[in-house]
Amino acid sequence: MIKKAMESSDEAFNRGYEELIQTRKLETLVRMETSFFEMNSTSSLWGLLVNAGYLTISKIISNQEGLYVIKVPNQEVQQEFQKLTAHYLKVAGTDLFTMFSALKRRKKEDFKDKYQRILLTLPSYHDLKDENSYHMMLLGMCAWLCHDYKIISNREAGKGRCYIILKARKENQVSYILEFKYAKDSNTDLKELAKTAVEQIKDRKYDTEISGKIIYIGLAHYQKNIEIEWQEK
Structure with a gap:
């Protein structure tokens, strides 16, 4: 119901x-x-x-x-809330669990593969028409992480606004900063675009309020195709 x-x-x-x-x-x-x-x-x-x-x-x-x-x-209810969020996003809960497990274990390729799979199972790519649409999609998925991370989105950080910051709640955990890019042209080099996203994170100092180990993640998209740049600070 x-x-x-x-x-x-x-x-x-x-x-x-x-x-x-x-x-x-x-x-x-x-x-x-x-x-x-x-x-x-x-x-x-x-x-x-x-x-x-x-x-x-x-x-x-x-x-x-x-x-x-x-x-x-x-x-206990958070786990059920996660399942509800997966339905809300039209994504399989097992896919979200596997993707974020790869993220927390710092398995870059596994994270990329699962994220790509999720994109391929979503409705028409016409719904993913710009950087913000990918941002809002992944933000919803981050409900699975709110017990372990403070989720910060579109907030002033350093010299600009970062799309998503996953700030670890425990000192021994790694924090993550994610920046999104979207290509309108199929000839765009997505690998270079993903590197540009990470350079933006560093240039605009989105990590100003975060201590400890940080991983910068640049996600470049063209429709349902992605490339990822992953750098550890």
């Missing part, structure tokens, strides 16, 4: 879901007394997720208005 409801969600819900993935909490209107299928709205969909136990209310801002802060309650 929840999956069916998410499939008919609007852009307001999508923006809120992406914020929830990044910050692990969201301030939003929640209608818990009305079925989503009686009143198809973003607030009643959040209510459905709260009533089902996927999310919990952590702060009441206004009971009268139905304005609350909601969050994923615990690690």
Whole structure:
């Protein structure tokens, strides 16, 4: 029922879901007394997720208005939330698990192969039309990492805005900075474009607020074809 409801969600819900993935909490209107299928709205969909136990209310801002802060309650539910996010993105949960396992184990080629496979299984490439569309797709997938990493997206860092920073929550973990590039021409050298993405990370000092070991990842795309540049600091 929840999956069916998410499939008919609007852009307001999508923006809120992406914020929830990044910050692990969201301030939003929640209608818990009305079925989503009686009143198809973003607030009643959040209510459905709260009533089902996927999310919990952590702060009441206004009971009268139905304005609350909601969050994923615990690690056990986080695993179910990950599966829900995979469905939301139309990606197999096993593929996401394998891809991010490769990332955390620093297996560059395995990460690239799984990311490529995921792109090939997605709907039409016309939905992936620029750098931001790839960015938002991978950002959604990063819900799988929010227990181990602070997910930072499109925030001022150094001399610009970086697409995705995965800042390790533990000192002995590696942090990651990902920059996206998109080619409109099939003749573009994607390997060089991926290197350009990494140079941008370094030139604009996106790692200013991160200590410890960092891996810079440049992802260059043309439709569903990719190349990756992977450099360790």
